[in-house]
Amino acid sequence: MYPPGIGGKMPEKRKKGQHLTWENRQEIQLGLKNHLSFAAIADVIGCSPDTISKEIRKHRYFKERTKLAGNYNRVNDCKYKEKCKKRNLCNKKKGYHCRIQCKKCYKCMDLCDAYKPHSCPIEHKAPYVCNACEKSSTCRYGKYLYNANCAHHEYLETLKSSREGIDITKAELIELDELISPLIKMGQPIAHIYENHKEEIPCSMRTVYEYIDKCYLSARNIDMHRTVRYKKRTKQEKTPKVSSRKKLGHRHNDFLKYIEENPGTRIVQMDTVEGVKGGKLLQTFLWPENNLMLAFLIDSKEMSNTVRVIDYIEETIGIEEFKELFPIILTDNGSEFADPEKFEKGINGEKRTRLYYCEARHSEQKGELEKNHEYIRYVLPKKTSFDELTQEKVQLMVNHINSTSRPKFNGETPINKALKSFDKNAMEKLGLEIILPDEIHLKPDLLM
Known part of the structure; x- marks a missing residue:
């Protein structure tokens, strides 16, 4: 549970293997804001700390540091900045040696071959984001942030894209088409084709029907005996009824x-x-x-x-x-x-x-x-x-x-x-x- 004063809310116990919801991600964002450990956040949501860690690393986003006006305001973020003693990289004039160390000049990052950008250590250690970092307002480096709305939108897009298309390679689809389509056009039922070529067909009979219906194969519904004569089955949506529990006090x-x-x-x-x-x-x-x-x-x-x-x-x-x-x-x-x-x-x-x-x-x-x-x-x-x-x-x-x-x-x-x-x-x-x-x-x- 959240410590007193933070205001967390204990949700219902999650089932094992259940996906995180938008409310769960809001709890994660609130926990990060209030400096809670992954274990404390996991107790509130009802999952393992490892789930919280994976969720944050998977759905965090990188926000580049603000580009301040003018080259002279650029920040030298080289990881070797503290020990570097290089001078005169720009070579302005022959025989002229610049008295300013290169690490203090805005041109250093463009001219130095040894330049490597510094990355904040929080990128590779818990909590992996800068949501509650005390130096966030003054830090000039890019920040990793976690936002519940962005994370949930990204999750929904992944969920949607993972269910699109067909679970078969292009080569396998061509091979399947060359096997099935000519036989269908000869008038053979799919059940007959499937029975005699079961080992060569890499999917179920129902999937073959779907591939034909969605025009993935050169054979069409019109080439089959009865498909076009049948009405398409429609799933009857179950309408939610008034829950007897919710009706208490409302009858x-x-x-x-x-x-x-x-x-x-x-x-x-x-x-x-x-x-x-x-x-x-x-x-x-x-x-x-x-x-x-x-x-x-x-x-x-x-x-x-x-x-x-x-x-x-x-x-x-x-x-x-x-x-x-x-x-x-x-x-x-x-x-x-x-x-x-x-x-x-x-x-x-x-x-x-x-x-x-x-x-x-x-x-x-x-x-x-x-x-x-x-x-x-x-x-x-x-x-x-x-x-x-x-x-x-x-x-x-x-x-x-x-x-x-x-x-x-x-x-x-x-x-x-x-x-x-x-x-x-x-x-x-x-x-x-x-x-x-x-x-x-x-x-x-x-x-x-």
């Missing part, structure tokens, strides 16, 4: 209990509306007290997109107004809302709201929002793609919906009802406007 029973203890607390319902599967979506919000709705266009059903919308609203109206309008958010168990902490924590780390989940298959628990989605379907019928929409068009549709009279409010519109209790400036910042009654248009051609 619908907890929501009812909180409302009972804090009567009159404003509630906001949140959901998403899908156009066509795999396309863009709408993230919607509704206040049941007045049926005022917001809608934002998002690229995909990923949690990063839905959190980004919440961050945008906070940034637009400010944290205090956000707390006033969004004290409680009630949503469903969709993967796009899987981590309540990401929604509850503000941009600056301050708690901005409370997130609760409806019970599974009980959409009626946020029935006002589900019912209000009917108005969206008037303008955007089911199976309509949202990919060509813009946020401006979505906002126009929302303003028409919010300006439509509701029988449940005795003919009053959601936006007029909201103006009685909501901050007008906040509503304007969110793009909410009143549409005149006779101009309300709830047909698909509204967005044409």
Whole structure:
């Protein structure tokens, strides 16, 4: 662990052979800054000191010393500088001997055959970098530094490049092509070819199919009997579900209990509306007290997109107004809302709201929002793609919906009802406007 006052954080125990993460590299950088030994840093991360040593030496970078203006400011960094007594290397004039020792002259490094640049001993001994060196500010030599962001970026690039291309030499590929391609073009199945030339083929049958599909061989998919008739298999991505551990304190029973203890607390319902599967979506919000709705266009059903919308609203109206309008958010168990902490924590780390989940298959628990989605379907019928929409068009549709009279409010519109209790400036910042009654248009051609 870190010594008292340094502020390290003990992460979960790492599995043996696991790659270092960005958080691990941040711990290494912090440890170097605070003069910790490799063993102390290794204890925090949960690995061996040798792993820390290799990580630093592999991902450190060299920063050349600052080039000061003018030749006279150049630093003589020759390793023999202290013992050198050479004079008159420049040979300015015949018979003239310069009284200044060459090691004090800026031309020495260019003229002397014995010049060898001095290297800092830290290059070859722990900690191998100058991150916490006390002489760093005055040292004029080049520096080796370790930066967690640069190290992790370099690691990701190495990881990516190591998985590119094919695991076979050019000569082996040519030999494989000369063996397989003519037989495929004769109509022979790959299984037949592989069975009769197993010792000559340096890869698996599945790899042969991949080489053909990626055009590494002269044979093509069209040369095989059934390949082009089959649809390409697609892996079904597993969408993250709301963890039961993370739902503790966020279930619908907890929501009812909180409302009972804090009567009159404003509630906001949140959901998403899908156009066509795999396309863009709408993230919607509704206040049941007045049926005022917001809608934002998002690229995909990923949690990063839905959190980004919440961050945008906070940034637009400010944290205090956000707390006033969004004290409680009630949503469903969709993967796009899987981590309540990401929604509850503000941009600056301050708690901005409370997130609760409806019970599974009980959409009626946020029935006002589900019912209000009917108005969206008037303008955007089911199976309509949202990919060509813009946020401006979505906002126009929302303003028409919010300006439509509701029988449940005795003919009053959601936006007029909201103006009685909501901050007008906040509503304007969110793009909410009143549409005149006779101009309300709830047909698909509204967005044409």
